Each structure stands twice: as C-alpha cells, then as structure tokens.
Amino acid sequence: MLDVAAALDIVLRFARPLKPEMTPLTPAALGRVLAKDVRADLDSPPFAKSMMDGYAVRTADLPSGAGELVVVEEIAAGAVPTKTVGAGQATALYTGAPVPAGADAVVMKERTEVLGGGRVRVADPAITSGKNIVPRAQEIRAGNVAVPSGTVLSPMALGLLAGVGRVDALTIPPARVGVLATGNELVEAPTVPGPGQIRNSNGPMLTAQASRAGGQPRYLGIGRDDETALRAVIREGLDTTDVLLLAGGVSAGKFDLVPDVLRGLGVETHFHHVRMKPGKPLLFGTRGNTLVFGLPGNPVSALVCFELFVRPALLALAGRPPAPPPSLRLPLTAPLATTNDRPTYHPGKRVESPDGQRVQPLSWFGSADLRALLTADALLALPAGEVKYAAGHVVDVVVL
Numbered sequence: 001m002l003d004v005a006a007a008l009d010i011v012l013r014f015a016r017p018l019k020p021e022m023t024p025l026t027p028a029a030l031g032r033v034l035a036k037d038v039r040a041d042l043d044s045p046p047f048a049k050s051m052m053d054g055y056a057v058r059t060a061d062l063p064s065g066a067g068e069l070v071v072v073e074e075i076a077a078g079a080v081p082t083k084t085v086g087a088g089q090a091t092a093l094y095t096g097a098p099v100p101a102g103a104d105a106v107v108m109k110e111r112t113e114v115l116g117g118g119r120v121r122v123a124d125p126a127i128t129s130g131k132n133i134v135p136r137a138q139e140i141r142a143g144n145v146a147v148p149s150g151t152v153l154s155p156m157a158l159g160l161l162a163g164v165g166r167v168d169a170l171t172i173p174p175a176r177v178g179v180l181a182t183g184n185e186l187v188e189a190p191t192v193p194g195p196g197q198i199r200n201s202n203g204p205m206l207t208a209q210a211s212r213a214g215g216q217p218r219y220l221g222i223g224r225d226d227e228t229a230l231r232a233v234i235r236e237g238l239d240t241t242d243v244l245l246l247a248g249g250v251s252a253g254k255f256d257l258v259p260d261v262l263r264g265l266g267v268e269t270h271f272h273h274v275r276m277k278p279g280k281p282l283l284f285g286t287r288g289n290t291l292v293f294g295l296p297g298n299p300v301s302a303l304v305c306f307e308l309f310v311r312p313a314l315l316a317l318a319g320r321p322p323a324p325p326p327s328l329r330l331p332l333t334a335p336l337a338t339t340n341d342r343p344t345y346h347p348g349k350r351v352e353s354p355d356g357q358r359v360q361p362l363s364w365f366g367s368a369d370l371r372a373l374l375t376a377d378a379l380l381a382l383p384a385g386e387v388k389y390a391a392g393h394v395v396d397v398v399v400l
C-alpha cells in the first residue's frame with residue numbers, strides 16, 4: 001500500500017495550473033496567482049519628487065548646511081516647476097511635488113525660517129546632496145517587470161498593479177470543485193433521520209473546506225447507492241468540474257459502488273488505498289484534466305484526506321508551487337500513548353506557552369468522531385506501532 005508522501009506525489013503530478021483568464025483587479029482577485037509578468041508603463045516615480053514640505057536648494061550654496069536664499073517659486077504636489085534653482089536661490093515645495101532643475105536637496109520646513117522680502121534662512125547641518133528627494137524611477141523603471149508571474153495577489157500587489165496602470169491582468173482561476181456525498185443512509189440537515197439514517201455532514205464540510213482552500217465549490221447533493229443514479233450524477237460532476245470530490249462508498253462493501261462507476265465512466269484510477277489512519281480507502285483518479293477523489297465516508301477520514309491531498313492539489317491547480325500541506329515540529333503539552341496499525345493523524349490544538357508554541361493532543365474516538373475536531377487546528381503525524389510520548393516530546397504537526 002502507498003504511503004502518504006508517495007500518494008501525494010502522484011496527486012501533485014496531475015495537478016497542473018488551470019488555464020489563465022483575464023481578471024478584474026478587485027478585492028475578489030486576492031489570493032489568485034498572476035499568470036504573466038506585468039511591466040511598468042512609466043517610471044515610478046515619474047519625476048524626482050520631494051519627500052518633505054520645505055525648500056529645494058543647492059547644497060553648494062549651504063556650506064555647513066547654513067545660508068540665506070531667495071525663494072523663486074512655490075510648487076504644490078500636482079504642480080510643475082517652471083524655474084531652475086540658480087546660485088543663492090530656493091523653491092518652496094510640498095511633499096510629492098517635483099523637484100525643480102538645479103536643486104539637489106530638500107530642506108524640511110522645520111529647519112528653515114522665513115525672512116522678509118521673499119528670503120529664507122536655512123540651518124540644517126545634516127543636509128547632503130540628494131537629501132529628501134526620491135530620484136526618478138527609484139521604485140521601478142518603465143519597461144521593467146513590476147509584478148512577476150507567479151505572484152499571489154495581495155493588497156500590496158493590487159496597489160502596485162494599479163500604480164503601473166492596470167485594471168485587469170491574466171490570473172489563474174480557482175478550481176471548480178464538485179462535492180457529492182454518497183450513501184443510502186444519508187439525509188440532509190433539516191430532515192430528522194429515520195431508522196438507520198444519519199445526517200450528511202460531509203457535504204457541507206467538504207464544500208467549506210474547498211472554499212477555504214481557494215476553490216469554487218458546487219454541491220452536487222447526495223448520490224444514492226444505485227449504479228444508474230450514481231453514474232448520472234458523477235458524469236455531471238466530471239463534465240462540469242476541475243476537481244470532483246465523492247465522499248463514501250469507496251471501501252470494500254457490496255454497496256461501495258464508487259470505484260466501479262468511476263471506471264465505467266472512463267476515470268483512470270491512479271491509486272486506491274493509502275497507508276494512513278484515518279483515510280485508508282482513499283481513491284484518486286483522473287479523467288482528462290479532471291481530478292477525482294473518492295474520499296472515505298467517515299467524516300474525519302474525509303476531512304483528513306482533504307487536508308493532506310485535496311488542498312495541496314487545489315493550490316497547485318491555482319498556480320501555487322506544488323507542496324505538501326504546511327507542517328511544524330511542536331512539543332506536546334501532555335503525554336500521548338496510542339497504538340496504531342498505520343501512520344496516524346491525531347487531532348490536536350496549537351497553544352501558545354511562555355516557551356513558544358506547543359500542541360495539545362485532543363481526546364478522540366476515531367474516524368467517525370467529528371465533534372472531537374471542533375477545536376482542532378493541527379494533525380499530529382504519529383508513526384505506526386506503539387506510541388508512548390512524554391509531555392515535551394517533539395512531533396510533526398500538519399497545520400489545518
């Protein structure tokens with residue numbers, strides 16, 4: 001049976017970035033990956049500009065930073081200087097205003113005193129050529145790459161893109177994720193379950209996980225354990241999504257129809273079963289560019305398989321570098337003793353302590369016990385066999 005790392009390698013081999021599309025650069029674009037370099041259309045700043053309210057001066061006129069100058073002009077931000085600053089002269093100007101020709105420094109207002117007759121006294125021993133001036137093109141030169149392909153759109157990136165004149169850009173769209181719960185025993189939340197029935201947790205949970213991982217979820221309802229009905233709804237999912245998530249019906253039972261129905265619809269299975277707990281029956285296949293995950297029906301198994309395999313796949317489809325889920329090595333807050341026949345992902349909660357972050361193992365009854373994960377934000381990766389760790393023992397932790 002495959003181990004988790006080998007299985008994830010296979011998934012990531014098939015998770016290629018989706019086709020880029022032109023995207024308006026609104027907050028809705030946050031988190032998308034830019035698919036093509038964006039170059040600056042102009043120098044930024046487009047002119048040498050003052051960083052202070054004060055006076056543009058020639059440092060040659062101010063030995064030891066002191067001297068009296070004649071003010072020849074006043075320039076507000078948005079205005080353009082018309083006069084060159086000559087020997088013994090200064091221009092009054094404001095933050096953001098273009099620095100006039102001839103001047104090589106700006107003295108801030110607080111280091112000056114206005115005299116009568118259009119004169120100003122300057123006293124700034126620290127003045128040096130270039131002081132308080134942003135040179136033209138200091139931030140970026142016209143034609144150079146302002147925001148490279150592969151950048152994850154952040155508020156900073158959106159600001160910079162606007163600064164180079166862009167209102168749209170080529171980005172990779174979020175994956176369309178179909179979610180289909182399967183099982184004759186399932187009823188939706190508003191229904192009181194009859195004998196032998198249970199409510200469908202996986203549908204809402206997986207659509208929410210898909211959304212949180214940057215996907216665009218579409219809930220396809222509950223597929224019943226009937227080949228014809230299941231085939232129709234799975235076919236629809238395959239035709240309309242980039243990633244199809246099925247939950248339930250993938251293990252060894254007579255009514256676990258998913259693997260055969262998928263095969264019948266032309267899905268190539270790349271693996272079925274992974275050496276892990278929970279989540280052993282996980283199935284992964286593809287049809288064309290669509291990735292198909294047959295997740296085990298137990299809610300914690302479905303949740304863990306999503307975090308370990310589907311989330312990395314969604315991120316890779318969205319143009320992020322292929323990578324396993326984020327992990328940390330953290331000391332335990334309390335002793336932990338279990339015995340597992342497979343490598344096990346045990347729910348935990350990260351807590352701050354005076355010595356840094358630690359992880360608290362949560363009390364948990366197994367793959368059907370979703371309640372135990374209500375406060376979980378970590379999965380402790382435990383090896384197969386007997387585990388007997390003292391408090392403080394450092395464990396690998398997958399961040400949820």
Ligand SMILES: Nc1nc2c(c(=O)[nH]1)N[C@H]1C(S)=C(S)[C@@H](COP(=O)(O)OP(=O)(O)OC[C@H]3O[C@@H](n4cnc5c(N)ncnc54)[C@H](O)[C@@H]3O)O[C@H]1N2
Nearest residue numbers: 181199200201202248249250251252256280296297298301
């Ligand atoms: N003979 C074997 N039996 C089982 C094996 C095995 O290897 N040999 N594997 C076990 C493991 S491990 C798991 S996990 C489960 C997974 O089974 P399926 O993926 O086929 O899932 P179901 O049988 O349909 O459901 C399992 C369990 O989860 C409940 N469930 C299903 N869907 C939902 C939902 N949407 N919301 C809430 N709960 C759901 C379902 O009622 C079952 O109790 O198989 C073991 N068996």
Ligand code: MOO
Nearest residue numbers: 278279280301367
């Ligand atoms: O692997 Mo199953 O997912 O133990 O519960």
